[in-house]
Amino acid sequence: MPKKSYRQAINEAIRQEMARDERVIIMGEDISGGMGAPGEQDAWGGPMGVTKGIMPDFSRDRVLDTPITESAFIGCAAGAAATGLRPVAELMFVDFMGVCFDQIFNQAAKFKYMFGGKAVTPLTIRTMYGAGFRAASQHSQCLYPLFTHIPGLKVALPSNPYEAKGLLTQAIRDDDPVIVFEHKAMYDDEGEVPDEAYTIPFGEANVTREGDDVTIVAFGRMVNFANEAADNLEKAGISCTVVDPRTTSPLDRDTILETTEETGRLVVVDEAHPRCNMASDIVGLVSQEMFGALKAAPQMVTAPHCPVPFSPALEDIYVPGVARIEAAVRQAMGKGH
Secondary structure, eight states: EEEHHHHHHHHHHHHHHHHHOOOEEEEESSSSOHHHHHSSSSOTTTTTTTTHHHHHHOOTEEEEESSSHHHHHHHHHHHHHHHEEEEEEEEEGGGGGHHHIIIIIIIGGHHHHHHTTTOOOEEEEEEOOOSSSSSTTTTTOOHHHHHHHHOEEEEEOOSHHHHHHHHHHHHHOOOOOEEEEEEEGGTTEEEOSSOOOOOOTTTOOEEEEEOOOEEEEEEEHHHHHHHHHHHHHHHHTTTTTEEEEEEEEEEOOOHHHHHHHHHEEEEEESSSOSTTTTHHHHHHHHHHGGGGGOSSSSSSOOOOSOOOSSHHHHHHHOOOOOHHHHHHHHHHHHHOO
């Protein structure tokens, strides 16, 4: 199977869906460009070059540059989806959601409900999230818990290139609004990705490894850190199950509950701030549904409750890392372990 980067996998998913269905269009800032200018008729492909090369193959009729006004083009994408197109809109940084949040949670997310189940809104929003890229506090947040809270939205967090292509393809084919969160520190990560199109169903978690002692539930980039921590802990005689939910809405509750019941211990790794994040949600779910099966108090590994620092040294401390995951697992195993 060929190896491809996270960036290439996303680009390939968009290309294949645009070729398969002429209703698929993409829109965003700096994804087309070059209008009337000499030289190459292409743009950078967004801030990370993810969509570079798509415009020459599909034309400016389907690859639309937008003004720097997220409220306008996200609202446009929601309307286009409601009237028959299948738009993929790029919200450059999820931190900019404050500019267009009404169009997402008060309009697109509610169309089906407000119109008695008759509205179809196949809107996909791609957006970047996460710290570790030296992009400071206004471009580095993990805001997927906010979108997970909203009924009517589906939320996907690919943890590697294979997941990125499959989840994005599923999002574009889905008839409901989907927000795909791409971690900006992962675009150069490589992994095996099939050339052909494929989908990964929403609401089905991926168990990346199985163990007997502790269940680790992690999201997005944190899945890779959790797997690395599990490798290290295996050498110390601690066997871990690692669960990648893939989507936070819908959430695969059954896999989380079943794997935690098998081990009796739970560690949740979430890069978002600690208040009202996915870690607290998962811990609450497990504590409510199977408290009697727990052998130890659940542990949460999260970012601190503060803005993302710009200082490289402070940002490195801010991001939940492998060492903190290992420490949380050992805490769940008992201080004397």
